[in-house]
Amino acid sequence: xxxxxxxxxxxxxxxxxxxxxxxxxxxxxxxxxxxxxxxxxxxxxxxxxxxxxxxxxxxxxxxxxxxxxxxxxxxxxxxxxxxxxxxxxxxxxxxxxxxxxxxxxxxxxxxxxxxxxxxxxxxxxxxxxxxxxxxxxxxxxxxxxxxxxxxxxxxxxxxxxxxxxxxxxxxxxxxxxxxxxxxxxxxxxxxxxxxxxxxxxxxxxxxxxxxxxxxxxxxxxxxxxxxxxxxxxxxxxxxxxxxxxxxxxxxxxxxxxxxxxxxxxxxxxxxxxxxxxxxxxxxxxxxxxxxxxxxxxxxxxxxxxxxxxxxxxxxxxxxxxxxxxxxxxxxxxxxxxxxxxxxxxxxxxxxxxxxxxxxxxxxxxxxxxxxxxxxxxxxxxxxxxxxxxxxxxxxxxxxxxxxxxxxxxxxxxxxxxxxxxxxxxxxxxxxxxxxxxxxxxxxxxxxxxxxxxxxxxxxxxxxxxxxxxxxxxxxxxxxxxxxxxxxxxxxxxxxxxxxxxxxxxxxxxxxxxxxxxxxxxxxxxxxxxxxxxxxxxxxxxxxxxxxxxxxxxxxxxxxxxxxxxxxxxxxxxxxxxxxxxxxxxxxxxxxxxxxxxxxxxxxxxxxxxxxxxxxxxxxxxxxxxxxxxxxxxxxxxxxxxxxxxxxxxxxxxxxxxxxxxxxxxxxxxxxxxxxxxxxxxxxxxxxxxxxxxxxxxxxxxxxxxxxxxxxxxxxxxxxxxxxxxxxxxxxxxxxxxxxxxxxxxxx
Numbered sequence: 077x078x079x080x081x082x083x084x085x086x087x088x089x090x091x092x093x094x095x096x097x098x099x100x101x102x103x104x105x106x107x108x109x110x111x112x113x114x115x116x117x118x119x120x121x122x123x124x125x126x127x128x129x130x131x132x133x134x135x136x137x138x139x140x141x142x143x144x145x146x147x148x149x150x151x152x153x154x155x156x157x158x159x160x161x162x163x164x165x166x167x168x169x170x171x172x173x174x175x176x177x178x179x180x181x182x183x184x185x186x187x188x189x190x191x192x193x194x195x196x197x198x199x200x201x202x203x204x205x206x207x208x209x210x211x212x213x214x215x216x217x218x219x220x221x222x223x224x225x226x227x228x229x230x231x232x233x234x235x236x237x238x239x240x241x242x243x244x245x246x247x248x249x250x251x252x253x254x255x256x257x258x259x260x261x262x263x264x265x266x267x268x269x270x271x272x273x274x275x276x277x278x279x280x281x282x283x284x285x286x287x288x289x290x291x292x293x294x295x296x297x298x299x300x301x302x303x304x305x306x307x308x309x310x311x312x313x314x315x316x317x318x319x320x321x322x323x324x325x326x327x328x329x330x331x332x333x334x335x336x337x338x339x340x341x342x343x344x345x346x347x348x349x350x351x352x353x354x355x356x357x358x359x360x361x362x363x364x365x366x367x368x369x370x371x372x373x374x375x376x377x378x379x380x381x382x383x384x385x386x387x388x389x390x391x392x393x394x395x396x397x398x399x400x401x402x403x404x405x406x407x408x409x410x411x412x413x414x415x416x417x418x419x420x421x422x423x424x425x426x427x428x429x430x431x432x433x434x435x436x437x438x439x440x441x442x443x444x445x446x447x448x449x450x451x452x453x454x455x456x457x458x459x460x461x462x463x464x465x466x467x468x469x470x471x472x473x474x475x476x477x478x479x480x481x482x483x484x485x486x487x488x489x490x491x492x493x494x495x496x497x498x499x500x501x502x503x504x505x506x507x508x509x510x511x512x513x514x515x516x517x518x519x520x521x522x523x524x525x526x527x528x529x530x531x532x533x534x535x536x537x538x539x540x541x542x543x544x545x546x547x548x549x550x551x552x553x554x555x556x557x558x559x560x561x562x563x564x565x566x567x568x569x570x571x572x573x574x575x576x577x578x579x580x581x582x583x584x585x586x587x588x589x590x591x592x593x594x595x596x597x598x599x600x601x602x603x604x605x606x607x608x609x610x611x612x613x614x615x616x617x618x619x620x621x622x623x624x625x626x627x628x629x630x631x632x633x634x635x636x637x638x639x640x641x642x643x644x645x646x647x648x649x650x651x652x653x654x655x656x657x658x659x660x661x662x663x664x665x666x667x668x669x670x671x672x673x674x675x676x677x678x679x680x681x682x683x684x685x686x687x688x689x690x691x692x693x694x695x696x697x698x699x700x701x702x703x704x705x706x707x708x709x710x711x712x713x714x715x716x717x718x719x720x721x722x723x724x725x726x727x728x729x730x731x732x733x734x735x736x737x738x739x740x741x742x743x744x745x746x747x748x749x750x751x752x753x754x755x756x757x758x759x760x761x762x763x764x765x766x767x768x769x770x771x772x773x774x775x776x777x778x779x780x781x782x783x784x785x786x787x788x789x790x791x792x793x794x795x796x797x798x799x800x801x802x803x804x805x806x807x808x809x810x811x812x813x814x815x816x817x818x819x820x821x822x823x
Contacts, residue, residue, distance in 0.1 A: 098126075098127060098128050099127070099128045099129075099130060099144065100122055100127050100128070100129050100130070100144050100145070100146065101129075101130045101132055101141065101142060101144065101145045101146070102115055102118065102119070102129060102130070102131050102132065102145075102146045102148070103132050103133075103134050103136070103137045103141070103145060103146070103147045103148065103156075104131070104132075104133075104134050104147075104148035104196070105133070105134045105135075105148070105150070105153070106131065106133050106134075108193045108196070109353035109354075110193040110194055110196065110197040110353060110354060110355050111148055111193055111196045111197055111200065113197060113267075113270070113353065113354055114148075114196065114197040114198075114199070114200025114201050114204070115131060115148070115200060117200065117201055117204045117271075118146070118200050118203060118204040118207075119131070120204075121204045121207050121208045122207065124208075125207070125212065134147075134148065134149075134153065134156050135155075135156070137156055137159050137160075139159065139162070140163070141163070141185060143183055143184040143185060144184075145185050145186070146185075146186045146187075146188070146203070147160060147165065147185060147186070147187045147188070148187075148188045148196050148199075148200065149165070149167070149187055149188065149189050149190075149196075150189075150190055150191065150192065150193070150196060151167065151171070151189065151190070151191050152191070160181075160187060163181055163183065163185055164181035164182045164183060164185075165179070165181045165185060165187045165189075166179050166181075166187075166189075167189060169189060169219055170219075170221075171189065171190055171191050171195060171219070171221065172191070172221040172222070173191060173192055173194070173195070173222075173225075174190075174192065174194040174195050174198065174221075174222045174225075174275070174355070175190065175191070175195050175198075175219075175220055175221035175222060176188060176189065176190045176195040176196065176198050176199030176202065176218075176219075176220060177189040177190070177199070177217075177218070177219045178199055178202055178203055178215075178217055178218040178219075179217045180217065186203070186215075188200055188203060193355070194275070194355040197270070197354075197355055198220070198273060198587075201270075201271060202218060202220070203215065205595075205599070208602055209595075209598035209599055209601070209602045210598055220587070220588050222273075222587050222588070223535070223586060223587060223588060223589055224535075224543065224544075224545040224546060224586045224587070225544055225545050226275065226276055226512060226544050226545025226546070226547075227273060227274045227275055227276065227545055227546065227547075227583055227586040227587055228274055228275070228276030228277060228278050228359070228512075228545065228546065228547030228548070229269055229274055229276070229277050229278065229547060229548060229549050229555070229572075229579070230278050230280060230514065230515075230516075230547045230548060230549025230550065230551075231277060231278065231279050231280065231549055231555055232244075232280045232281075232549070232550070232551065232553075232554055232555075233256055233279045233280060233281050233284075234249045234250070234252050234253045234256060234554060234556075235253070235256055235281055235284060235287040235288070235302075236253060236286075236287050236299060236302055236303055236304070236369070237250065237253070237303050237304050237305045237325065237326065237329055238286065238287075238299060238303060238321075238326070238368060238369045239281060239282070239283055239284060239285075239286050239287045239299065239368050239369040240281070240282060240317075240320045240368055241280060241281045241282065241554070242280065242282065242317055242363065242551055242552075243550075243551065243552060243553065243554050244320065244554075245309055245310075245313045245320055245325070246309060246554075247309065247559070248554055248556075248558075248559050248560075249554055250304040250305055250306075251304075251557070251559050252554050252556035252557060253302060253303075253304040253332060254302065254304070254332040254333060255556050255557050256556065257302050257332075257333050257335065257340075257343060259343065259346065259347065261556070261557070261570070262347045262350065262351075263350055264570055264573075265277075265570060265572060266347075266350055266351050266354050266356050267354065268570065268572050268573060268576070268579075269354075269356055269572065269579070269583065270354035270355060270356055271580075272579055272580040272582075272583030272584055273583045273584050273586070273587035273588075274356065274579075274583045275355050275356055275357060276356065276357050276358075276359060276404075276545070276547060277351065277356055277357075277358050277359070278358075278359040278360075278361050278405075278407070278547045278549075279358060279359065279360050279361070280361050280362070280363070281360070281362060282317055282320075282362055282363055282364065282366040282368055283362065283366050283367060283368045283369055283370065284360055284362065284396075285297070285369070285370070285389075285392035285393075285395075285396060286298060286299045286368075286369030286370055287299050287302075287340060287369065288340060288341065288344060288360075288396065288399075288400075289337075289341065289392060289395040289396050289399050290337055290338075290341070290395065290399075291388070291391050291392050291395050292391075292395075293387075293388075293391055294370070294373065294374050294376070294388055294391065294392075296373045296374060297369065297370045297373050297374070297376070297388070297392075298337040299337065299369055300335065300336050300337055301331050301333065301334055301335055302331065302332050302333040302334075302335055303329045303330065303331055303332065304329065304330060304332050305325045305326070305328055305329050306328045306329070306330055307324045307325050307328045308324075312646070312647065315412075315635065315636075315646075316364070316412040316413045317363070317364070317366065317412055317413065318366075318412070318413050320368065321368060321371070341399060341400075344400060345399075345400060345401075345402070348400055348402035348403055349402055351402070352402050357402075357404035357405070358400075358402070358403055358404060358405075359403075359404060359405035359406070359407055359448070359450060360396060360403060360405070360406050360407070361405075361406070361407035361408065361409070361450060361452075361479075362407070362408055362409070363408075363409045363411055363412050364409065364410065364411050364412035364413045364414070365378065365380050365385075365410075365412075365413050365414050365426065366378065366412070366413050367385065367388075370388060374388070376388050378413065379415070380414050380415065380418050380422060380423070380426045386426065386429050386430055389430035389431070389434065390429065390430050390431075390433050390434040390437065391434065391437075392434070393406060393430060393431050393434025393435060393437075393438070394434045394435070394437040394438045394441070396434075397434070397435060397438035397439075397445060397447055398438050398441065398442060398445070401445070403447070404447065404448055405447060405448035405449065405450050405475075406431065406435065406447065406448075406449060406450070407448075407449065407450025407451065407452065407479060408427050408430075408431045408450070408451060408452065409452030409454055409479070410423035410424065410426065410427045410452070410454055410455075411452070411454050414426075420454075420455040420456045421456065421460075423454075423455070423456075424456050424460070424461065424464050425464075427451070428464055428465060431449070432449070432465055432467070432468055435447060435449055435468065435474060436467060436468065436471070436474075439471065439473040439474060443473070445473060446473045446474075446475070447473070447474060447475070448474070448475040448476075448477055449465075449468055449474055449475070449476050449477070450477055450478075450479050450512060451465065451476070451477070451478055451479065452478075452479040452480070452481075452514075453478050453479065453480045453499060453511070457502060458478075458499065458502035458503050458506070459502065461478075462506060462509065469509065476509060477509070477510055477511065477512055477544055478499075478503065478509065478510070478511040478512070479511060479512045479513075479514055480496055480499055480511050480512075480513060480514065481495070481514045481516065482495065482496055482513040482514060482515055482538065482546070483495070483515060483516060484516065484633035484634065485516045485518040485551065485552075485633060485634060485635055485636075485637070485638075486516065486517075486518060486519055486627050486631075486633065486638070486668075487515045487516055487517055487519075487534065487548070488517060488519045488520060488525075488530075488623040488624050488627060489519075489623075489624050489627040489628050489631070489668050489670075490624060490628045490668045490670040490671045491530060491533040491534040491537050491624075491670075492537055492670035492671070493537070493670050494669050494670045495669075496513075496539070499511075500539045500541075500542050503542045504541060504542055510542055510543060510544035511542055511543060511544060512544055512545055512546060512547060513538060513543065513545070513546040513547075514546070514547060515546050515547065515548040515549075515582070516549070516550060516551060517548065517549065517550050517553075518550050518551060518552045518553070518635070518636075518639065519623055519627060519639065519640050519641070520575075520578065520623060520640075520641070521550070521553045521641060522560070522641050522729075522732075522785065522789060523641070523729035523730075523732055523733050523785075524574065524575060524577060524578065524616075524725070524726050524729045524730075525575070525577070525578045525620045525623065525733075526577040526578055526581060526616045526617065526620050527581075527616075527617045527620035527621050527623075527624075528581050528585065528593055528596055528617065529593070529617060530617075530620070530621065530624055531581045531582055531585050532585050532589050532591075535582075535585050535586055535589045536589050545586070546586060548579075548582045548583075551635060552635065552636060552639075554571075555571045555572055555575075556570070556571060557569065557570055557571065558570075558571050558574055560789045560790050561788065561789060561790075562787070562788060562789060562790055563721075563725075563788070565721055566721075566725070577596075577600070577616075580599075581596070593613065596613065597609040597610060597613045600612060600613060600616075603722075604718075604720050604722070604723040604726070605718070605719075605720055605723070606718070606723070611711050611714060611715060612711075612715060612726075614707070614711055615707070615708045615711035615712055615715070615730055616708075616726070616730055618704040618705070618707040618708040618711075618734075619704065619705070619708040619730045619731075619733035619734045619737065620733060621704045622640075622701060622704060622705065622733050622734070622736055622737035622740070623640055623733075625697060625700050625701055625704065625737075626640055626701065626737070626740045627640055627668065628667065628668040628670075628671045628673055629667050629668070629671070629673045629694070629697045629744070630657070630661075630662055630665055630667075630740075631665055631666050631667055631668045631669075632645055632649060632665060636649075637649045638657065638665075640736070641736070643656060643657050643739075643778075644656055644657060645657060659743065659746060659747045659750055659771060662676065662743060662744060662747040663676045663677065663747050663750065663751050664677075671692070672690070672691050672692050673691065673692045673694075673697060674689060674691035674692060674693050674694060675694070676694050676744075676747055676748055676751050677751060678691075679693050679694050679695070679748065680748065680751045680752055680755055680756065681755070684755065684756055694744050694745075694747070694748050695745070695748060697744055698740075698741045698742075698744040698745045698748075699741075701737045701738070701740055701741035701744070702737075702738065702741045704734075704737055705734040705735070705736075705737030705738045705741065706734075706738075708730055708731075708733070708734040708737075709731065709734045712727060712730060712731055712734070715727060725788060728784065728785075728787070728788055729788075731784060732781055732784050732785050735777050735778075735780050735781035735784060736777075736781050738773075738774075738777040739774050739777040739778045739781060740774075742770045742771065742773040742774035742777060743770070743771065743774040745770040746766075746767045746768075746769075746770030746771035746773075746774060747767075749763045749764075749766040749767035749770060750763070750767040750771075753767060
């Protein structure tokens with residue numbers, strides 16, 4: 077659990093001295109890259125405020141350093157600690173792994189204290205942020221320890237058209253392939269996640285081995301060069317990802333980078349090493365039995381019974397662990413593309429013989445190798461899985477951890493998620509086995525989202541007793557570079573930078589859910605160059621709440637069943653021929669089981685009988701949407717664009733989300749009236765007219781929504797809106813969710 081407190085004392089002596097000084101001396105172990113990163117961030121802030129900074133090796137700490145000194149101290153550094161104690165620096169704070177204490181001595185020396193380099197890095201980032209956002213006169217002592225040990229991002233990585241991710245059959249998937257082999261992309265990405273207190277990047281690919289390792293027994297499998305497809309993408313591909321190698325895909329390719337497999341290996345070693353220097357470890361995780369890049373070579377086929385295929389995967393896993401000493405974990409989800417005859421037990425047997433034995437082979441060959449094995453819980457009970465993988469569970473070099481899809485496909489739905497209750501109960505009896513929660517965001521792809529109150533409550537509701545941490549991301553979007561912006565100044569921006577606030581909230585609040593909203597307001601104000609962020613903060617949070625309010629009421633839990641920004645889902649999940657969620661869908665679909673929301677049929681049946689309920693009725697849901705949208709739109713009238721480009725686009729995104737909220741509010745109200753018309757014999761004419769009126773208003777707001785976002789984002793094709801009487805351009809598509817027939821996003 078996090079221990080976070082802000083002490084009442086202001087760093088008075090330090091502040092008064094520092095405000096008059098031009099030179100600040102920072103003492104730290106210069107050989108530690110994680111600490112050096114934090115010091116560079118701190119130096120940048122101090123220099124921007126007119127100070128000079130001198131970096132000094134900690135071993136050179138004098139007996140009486142100047143009051144304008146900043147010390148980075150690790151508790152195990154006895155000599156430096158003893159000197160610090162003699163100077164009145166407090167060193168008795170209860171600091172855990174990756175935690176830190178920020179304090180001052182009586183003579184004004186500032187100290188960052190930790191038990192490890194990661195804690196010193198986070199403490200330095202905290203100090204830099206306080207100075208940057210509040211000014212040197214407002215720095216306050218702080219003690220923080222991480223709430224979640226593991227805080228990661230989920231990244232579907234398009235390595236090559238021949239070794240695809242789940243999200244690659246799209247324009248953006250192919251456009252991002254080249255960037256996955258760009259070292260600058262990864263340094264920028266890793267720095268960004270480190271600042272937000274993430275310590276893990278999980279890379280998800282269906283068969284990464286041909287693009288990342290050489291397997292001596294299967295030499296023909298390793299792939300040279302990096303290729304992408306130039307095909308015209310179809311609207312829908314296999315949900316089991318079984319047809320990503322169709323002839324039109326692999327027969328229309330181009331080389332985007334010339335690289336040997338040895339150069340690829342060196343590239344990823346370099347990336348993982350850089351991550352380690354920012355306390356960001358890497359996991360490689362696959363979903364299923366898929367042989368992309370290896371199919372047909374050496375007798376490898378897509379058959380769970382094939383012994384050659386089993387041997388290939390076993391040896392590939394071994395080589396992955398041995399090839400990359402900084403790779404922290406390898407994982408598997410035994411889900412897609414097994415034949416129908418494969419039972420859950422068959423899948424577990426296959427995973428054990430491939431991934432399980434492969435890791436055991438690696439740690440046997442290299443007894444010093446320690447690695448995490450991530451097993452996605454899928455269909456088989458906890459007891460059976462623990463028993464099956466007992467050799468890995470008991471092995472001193474292998475850290476066995478489960479993974480579980482905590483909120484199905486939609487974390488932005490409810491702060492209470494009931495899907496893991498049985499899993500938690502079953503896992504609770506194993507004190508040494510924890511789980512990593514998969515927190516899926518298959519809702520917010522286009523607009524800059526940010527609702528810290530929602531994220532904070534969500535994080536604190538996750539069962540802590542079985543939790544090792546989480547990773548946050550999408551299965552239907554690629555968080556690489558974005559290609560939808562019409563403004564050339566934004567084109568190609570890292571998605572994690574465009575959505576910085578969204579990702580920061582999940583990272584920072586997983587590290588410390590007690591982080592006050594004032595911290596975020598200060599960060600926002602500083603980033604946008606505005607004097608006060610209170611109004612923007614409130615408008616931003618109000619508009620962002622449109623997502624969980626709507627999706628908590630209108631629930632399609634699995635992949636692609638529901639996408640709020642396009643009001644669409646897979647064809648067949650709704651009655652509409654193109655997957656559009658029309659008014660009938662809003663009547664028919666259930667509500668999220670973790671909410672107290674009432675469905676429209678249940679509500680109409682209730683009022684027909686003259687009953688009442690403690691549930692949240694559809695009418696109340698619509699009222700909540702109106703309230704949040706109106707609040708955002710009202711505040712936006714007081715916020716004027718300025719010279720900050722990002723600020724202006726943020727205002728537009730907030731406005732778009734508010735219009736989307738008005739659309740869904742009116743649509744739900746119209747659906748209620750339509751259901752009344754269908755089942756209540758009296759007042760039919762009034763219900764009919766009310767339904768037409770509400771759905772007409774919904775259509776008007778949909779058109780306003782679509783017209784507004786057309787100003788910022790590229791549009792793919794016309795989409796129908798609420799009452800089917802309008803057709804409006806809506807930009808869609810950056811992943812496997814082909815909302816419509818894809819067109820080249822650069823055209």
